[in-house]
Amino acid sequence: xxxxxxxxxxxxxxxxxxxxxxxxxxxxxxxxxxxxxxxxxxxxxxxxxxxxxxxxxxxxxxxxxxxxxxxxxxxxxxxxxxxxxxxxxxxxxxxxxxxxxxxxxxxxxxxxxxxxxxxxxxxxxxxxxxxxxxxxxxxxxxxxxxxxxxxxxxxxxxxxxxxxxxxxxxxxxxxxxxxxxxxxxxxxxxxxxxxxxxxxx
Amino acid sequence: xxxxxxxxxxxxxxxxxxxxxxxxxxxxxxxxxxxxxxxxxxxxxxxxxxxxxxxxxxxxxxxxxxxxxxxxxxxxxxxxxxxxxxxxxxxxxxxxxxxxxxxxxxxxxxxxxxxxxxxxxxxxxxxxxxxxxxxxx
Numbered sequence: 001x002x003x004x005x006x007x008x009x010x011x012x013x014x015x016x017x018x019x020x021x022x023x024x025x026x027x028x029x030x031x032x033x034x035x036x037x038x039x040x041x042x043x044x045x046x047x048x049x050x051x052x053x054x055x056x057x058x059x060x061x062x063x064x065x066x067x068x069x070x071x072x073x074x075x076x077x078x079x080x081x082x083x084x085x086x087x088x089x090x091x092x093x094x095x096x097x098x099x100x101x102x103x104x105x106x107x108x109x110x111x112x113x114x115x116x117x118x119x120x121x122x123x124x125x126x127x128x129x130x131x132x133x134x135x136x137x138x139x140x141x142x143x144x145x146x147x148x149x150x151x152x153x154x155x156x157x158x159x160x161x162x163x164x165x166x167x168x169x170x171x172x173x174x175x176x177x178x179x180x181x182x183x184x185x186x187x188x189x190x191x192x193x194x195x196x197x198x199x200x201x
Numbered sequence: 202x203x204x205x206x207x208x209x210x211x212x213x214x215x216x217x218x219x220x221x222x223x224x225x226x227x228x229x230x231x232x233x234x235x236x237x238x239x240x241x242x243x244x245x246x247x248x249x250x251x252x253x254x255x256x257x258x259x260x261x262x263x264x265x266x267x268x269x270x271x272x273x274x275x276x277x278x279x280x281x282x283x284x285x286x287x288x289x290x291x292x293x294x295x296x297x298x299x300x301x302x303x304x305x306x307x308x309x310x311x312x313x314x315x316x317x318x319x320x321x322x323x324x325x326x327x328x329x330x331x332x333x334x335x336x337x338x
Contacts, residue, residue, distance in 0.1 A: 009260050017253050025245040026227050026238060027219075033234055034217045042234075052234075053241045060245050064252025128208035159215050176222060180230065183216040 012070065019076060025060065031081050032056040035088045037187040047091050055091075059083045129155070130196070134189045135182065146170060150178045273331030283320045286327060290315045293330065301333055 032052040036042075041052065059080055063069050071079065132155040141147040149168040158167050164175050219227060228238045275289060294310070296303040315323065 009256075013253065013256050013260065017249070021245050021249045022242050023224050025242050026224050026231065029231055029236055029238065029241055030219065030227050031217060033231065033236065038213070051236075053236050053238075057241060057244055057248075061248050064248050064256075124207045124209075128212065131209055131212060154212060154215070159211065161221065172221075176219070176226075179216060179219070186213070186216055 012072065015072075016070065016076070021060075024077065024080065025056065027077065028056040028059065028080055028084060029053050032084050032088075034183065035085055037184075038190060039088060039092055040187070040191070050091065055084055055087055059087060127193070130193055131189055134192050135185065138185055138189065140181070140185060144178075144181075146174065146178055147181060150175065150182065273328060275327055275331050278324050278327055278331075281324070283323065286320070286323045287315055289327065290323070302330060305330055305333060 029052060032055045033041075036046060036052040036055070039046070046052070046055070063080065063083070069079075070076065132151060135141055135151045136148065141151060146168070149170065150164060153164050153167040156167070158164055161172060161175055164170070165172050168175070170178070231238050278286070281289070290306060292298055293302040294306040309326065315326075318326065
């Protein structure tokens with residue numbers, strides 16, 4: 001059995017080595033910037049003098065230094081992103097980065113909760129509707145018909161880019177650009193929702 | 202308890218996902234935010250190279266230790282001293298454990314005497330001998 005395990009370890013190691021780590025570094029840094037923005041960066045500095053690129057790098061460093069951090073059950077990028085997000089939570093909660101494993105059985109990837117009460121479902125819908133309204137009232141969105149189209153499509157539950165292209169009539173490259181703009185606006189929307197006393201965390 | 206994956210979280214995930222974006226586009230966006238992507242990529246490359254070498258070394262060492270600890274018909278060779286292994290070779294050379302082993306040892310000793318072998322070489326040789334078909338019965 002140990003021979004089989006060793007063989008699997010070798011295969012897994014080769015699989016990890018063959019990944020495009022330049023690409024992973026860039027995508028993870030992008031995700032890290034997003035997480036930082038949700039915590040108020042760059043207006044609010046990260047604790048312990050950390051930068052978003054530090055937070056991305058720390059996860060990759062720990063991933064290669066520790067044992068048994070990769071679980072082939074889940075996509076590699078998903079595991080790395082979750083580790084970054086968890087480290088942000090720890091950084092702000094404890095003001096120190098706690099060592100976390102990349103995958104915990106009690107912490108599975110997000111899945112829709114099928115057992116919502118009607119009150120919970122209504123609360124989720126209200127929270128979402130408030131965010132869409134806040135987007136539509138944002139000055140930048142009000143100045144752009146294209147942004148309004150995309151926000152409205154999100155409000156109707158069209159998440160996929162193909163759906164957005166169909167619903168808005170815009171080209172996919174334009175959709176990417178608009179998503180970027182909405183992403184940059186979103187932290188201020190979240191802050192506003194928090195100030196309005198919504199259930200937003 | 203707060204339900205998992207609310208619509209707002211789905212919106213956040215959707216906005217954060219740029220899977221179809223090229224690396225160059227993502228780098229341009231990061232640089233606009235003051236992120237030094239070149240330094241990050243260089244650090245990550247070094248970390249992956251170092252981590253890969255360390256993990257590979259660990260796997261190879263594990264395989265070696267697994268082989269040397271595997272008991273064969275001569276017992277657990279990993280626990281035998283050099284002297285004990287030399288005694289075992291003499292037994293094999295004398296034919297006490299079968300003609301097949303005797304011939305193999307005599308053939309091997311034409312090139313080099315067992316006493317000239319290092320402990321690791323002796324152990325590996327005995328492991329190989331242990332794999333020979335048993336003709337002692």
